Amino acid sequence: MLAGVLAVAVAAAAAGAFIGRGATSPAAMSRQADPASPAAASINAASIRGATAVRDQAAVWVARQVAPSAIVACDPAMCAALQAGGVPAGRLLMLGTAAADPLGSDVVVATPALRTQFGARLETVYAPAVIASFGSGTARIDIRAMAPDGAAAYEAALAADRGARISAGRQLLRNRHIQAGSGVQAALRAGEVDARLLAMFAALAADQPLRILALADPSPGVVSLAAPYRGAEIAPGRAGTKTAARARAMLSFLRGQRLPYLPAQAALAGQSALNIEYSAPSPLGLLNGP
Amino acid sequence: MKLPRFIRRAIALAVVPLLLFCVPAVASASVAGTSTGWVRLAHLSPNTPAVDVYLYSFGDTSAQLVLHHVGYGAVSPYEPLAAGEYTVAMRAAGAPAASTPVLSASLTVAPGHAYTVAGTGPESGLRLQVLDDQLTTPPGKALVRVIQASLRQHVVTVTYSGDAVLVSHLAFGSVSPYHAESAMTATVSVTGGSEHVTASVALGAGTVHTLVVLDGAKGLVVDNLLDAAGSGAVPVGGASTGFGGTAPHAPPSPLPWLLAIGAGALLAIAGGARLRGLPRPRS
Numbered sequence: 001m002l003a004g005v006l007a008v009a010v011a012a013a014a015a016g017a018f019i020g021r022g023a024t025s026p027a028a029m030s031r032q033a034d035p036a037s038p039a040a041a042s043i044n045a046a047s048i049r050g051a052t053a054v055r056d057q058a059a060v061w062v063a064r065q066v067a068p069s070a071i072v073a074c075d076p077a078m079c080a081a082l083q084a085g086g087v088p089a090g091r092l093l094m095l096g097t098a099a100a101d102p103l104g105s106d107v108v109v110a111t112p113a114l115r116t117q118f119g120a121r122l123e124t125v126y127a128p129a130v131i132a133s134f135g136s137g138t139a140r141i142d143i144r145a146m147a148p149d150g151a152a153a154y155e156a157a158l159a160a161d162r163g164a165r166i167s168a169g170r171q172l173l174r175n176r177h178i179q180a181g182s183g184v185q186a187a188l189r190a191g192e193v194d195a196r197l198l199a200m201f202a203a204l205a206a207d208q209p210l211r212i213l214a215l216a217d218p219s220p221g222v223v224s225l226a227a228p229y230r231g232a233e234i235a236p237g238r239a240g241t242k243t244a245a246r247a248r249a250m251l252s253f254l255r256g257q258r259l260p261y262l263p264a265q266a267a268l269a270g271q272s273a274l275n276i277e278y279s280a281p282s283p284l285g286l287l288n289g290p
Numbered sequence: 291m292k293l294p295r296f297i298r299r300a301i302a303l304a305v306v307p308l309l310l311f312c313v314p315a316v317a318s319a320s321v322a323g324t325s326t327g328w329v330r331l332a333h334l335s336p337n338t339p340a341v342d343v344y345l346y347s348f349g350d351t352s353a354q355l356v357l358h359h360v361g362y363g364a365v366s367p368y369e370p371l372a373a374g375e376y377t378v379a380m381r382a383a384g385a386p387a388a389s390t391p392v393l394s395a396s397l398t399v400a401p402g403h404a405y406t407v408a409g410t411g412p413e414s415g416l417r418l419q420v421l422d423d424q425l426t427t428p429p430g431k432a433l434v435r436v437i438q439a440s441l442r443q444h445v446v447t448v449t450y451s452g453d454a455v456l457v458s459h460l461a462f463g464s465v466s467p468y469h470a471e472s473a474m475t476a477t478v479s480v481t482g483g484s485e486h487v488t489a490s491v492a493l494g495a496g497t498v499h500t501l502v503v504l505d506g507a508k509g510l511v512v513d514n515l516l517d518a519a520g521s522g523a524v525p526v527g528g529a530s531t532g533f534g535g536t537a538p539h540a541p542p543s544p545l546p547w548l549l550a551i552g553a554g555a556l557l558a559i560a561g562g563a564r565l566r567g568l569p570r571p572r573s
Contacts, residue, residue, distance in 0.1 A: 164375075164398065167375060167398075168348050168375045171347075171348035171349030171374050171375050172348050172349065174349040174350070175347075175348065175349050175350065175351060176351060177351045195396070198348070198375075199377040199393055199396055200393070201348075202346045202347065202348040202375070202376075202377050203346045203377055203379060203391075203393055205346075205351060206344075206346040206347075206351060206354055252390065253390050256389070256390030256392065257390070257392055257393055258392050258393075261392075261393040286396055287375060287396045287398065288398065
């Protein structure tokens, strides 16, 4: 019984926290008009702090990981957090309580408020794929990729993209210039690697042997076909006196690319390895041409 | 009738090498038929300087393709490529060797399929389009499509044989679908906002054509690319204005060599047998 009461209190507090600063929603008014007991108030304060922390985590992730050209849809409180986190206001599509849909955006930050506002349509119509998730329970914040042509078209494109990633990954495993450990091999075989990384591996391996040391997963909280590995640690395949020079040549190649093949991050890791990371969401269809 | 023993042996000896030669020939033809596609590259961006184009194979580092100094209007012959995934990169022709080729597109080469990878659009918005080329036609028909690569005439309409419209208001950088036509020699007319050109195109049954509308020195130019010439098999045709020279040639038939080898073996064995039947000279 007590657990049930606590759960309701936490959910109510979280919902209030995500509706917005200075908002006048019914939930917020109810909270002001009907103050809780000291114990419940303490729980509310803790849950609000927790919800705020989750929101800040989501904001930091979006600022660092989402493509700089992507339009991000958010509720007013989340938009404020994103702007504080460094996302320019021009990239934010603020969804007030009267907003009918998040169309026009590339990514939706699905806070409890937006989930309540759009209901099941958020997942079944507008943005079927979760590419990162923060927190848990009702306070959870999901980062969702928009499906501009509808959920069905998105799912079909995602399935085709995964098939192409599997095919491309298996071809890379036959490439005698590419060395990879068993974990990386399994991910390549399963189509769990971003198409941009796959294309870059092929291009880099055309010139010199390449070791894929590890794949990085910068999409927390999800195991999804829509969130493949977008990061990798790589190194020249041949060790020797020229290894550092070869690593620098790889870095130069990576930084010389243009979008969508230009990594969001590319840097040397020590003398002879590099870290690469591409932005989210992973584009679909790069390997499916024509 | 029973043949003499030495003749039977000679036939056996001649036939065995023939079979040994024939098996790999058949096998290699089969492999080529099931694992090879064809790709040609086209530079169709009028104000973009010449480029070097690279194809990197995902699976085979020996299956790379590099074409140097591809200028506007140039279309390479089809190059055979192992089926699989490729990423395409470009670099300005003549750029320093250390400069970076920029990845531009990916291409899935399916066995038995042909593709045109075309750089289209203005230089500021240059993009690589991967076009799926048809190799076969409906029975008795020809297929024709149009690539609009004229920047001076942003929109063109292409008609043939008087007033039949092949494609209307085709915008710069666009490609029309293939259009099936009866076999004939057609007078194709291309009309832009301020320029007009006609060209005679022989549309043979089973042939597949891509008409490329280009900016020429003296106005519009129509380039007739023969994508396929009726067999539906290996495409070899390059552009009439292409730089050519790299088109694959079908390997010569091994049959004359095999017959010569067989006949030679027969003669050698027969000669040997006759020599063996002669009395040995006394020392």
